[in-house]
Amino acid sequence: MTQTTADATFRYEDLSALMARMTGAEKHGPAATSTLDVLWVLYDRVLRVTPDTAGDRERDRFLLSKGHGPMAYYAVLAAKGFFPVTWLDGFGGYDSPLGHHPDRTLIPGVEIGSGSLGHGLPLAVGSALGLRAQGLTRPAVWTLIGDAELDEGSNHEAIAYAGPAGLDRLHTVVIDNDSATHGWRGGIASRFEAAGWSAVTVDGRDHAALHAAFTAAHPGRPHAVVARVEKKA
């Protein structure tokens, strides 16, 4: 396909205009933006993956588990050149590859199809194991989940296993906007720490704090970053 994406010159300030191209039909508007800063910092400064390396064995993997509200994800991928920005205009349409939940078989750079909650973290655990088994020790595996998504028991199976397994290339970002009905008494980070993970809680809108949390050393342990953002209106 012809590369019509503007030449990697998009800045964070341009993302809202890109998101505006996905008009009207999106059903999870506020959730879409809760992830925006995390996604930007990851793709701009942390993940070692580009449109050119999206098929390389050595790439970092980012698995968006919280698949609903993918507008911010699509805006960041378009800004980074994974697909043409013109794709954004068709968002949710029959002929568009961009659905209200992403499909890995349709979108370059998308590692998993998601939408049903609680699948990304177990798939990320398997990815980390698979890379390790093939001697690929450099690629990092990231997944992004929501605080309400954490309700799903499959996440707790994965958290409890990954700590003792010492999956130190595994990273989980939890976007915490207080949307879990029953909350997480004692804090979300404590769930990970109790299972042997490294965990840190930061302001999910503070790019410097996010970057520091994303790049903190965590030898021998998987790493969780709880990104606090404002409660959904």
Next chain:
Amino acid sequence: MDTMRERFITITSELLDEDPRLALVLAEISMDGFRPAQRAHPDRVINVGIREQLLVGVGGGLALTGLRPVMHTFASFLVERPFEQVKLDFGHQGTGGVLVSASASYDWPAGGFTHMAPGDVALLDTLDGWKVHVPGHPDEAEALLRHAYADGDEKVYVRLSQLSNAAPRAVDGARFLTVREGSAGVVVAVGPTLDDVLAATEGLDVTVLYATTVRPFDGAGLRAAVGSGPADVVLVEPYLAGTSTAAANDALADLPHRVLSLGVGRAELRRYGTIEEHTAAHGLDPRTLRERISRFRAPRPGA
């Protein structure tokens, strides 16, 4: 003779040595048998504990990195409990893997209904593209497991059982075998039901087909076996009765036909006891099979 499950452990341990793409995921079940393999390949023999959603999710993640995952536990905990993981973590991702189950429909009758999975094949039938192998002998289990592991990125289910025929057949992972030829109807025996079907149809003028790969269903094989004779077809399946009725009907769509679907009943027996007692309770013992097949083949009034 070893059991299918013991053969699974032997052959998978051996192939882990030979094929660096193969990786095994367990949820405690059969772990003891795989300890030597785990010592030899700690990164490719993964026991996630008693966590079946993670069992399948981890397999899906391994597949995303290019490995060929083999996931194993009892059928009820492999297919039924984490069914959405089977649906989404493989099919929806466009990846493949091999599910290998044990315990089948009633391998452990004294264990009760929690450990019975007569509906596993019917459940997989709601998904696209899963191959289903139902070996009827440990040697066939070995052949079909080897076939499944080497089957590219296909999605494959191998259903192992304690039930076994006395002798193995040369199965190819695709077609039905013609075991007996007759001219007045066709009986399809799936996996471990073959010996009982052969006993039940002794002396009857029917063709007996042996099916160990039931998905995709060998419709061409069934259609050819019917030939120009009466399209009276009996399916004998060691899982939920009627699981393959639609597939048989599709294969015979171009001619008038009748299908009798025999298999494990839907109702819970709420009985313990032995495998043989459960086979009889579901009407799958040779004597009852013969009665049901004969009644189906009897000339209809006015015919």
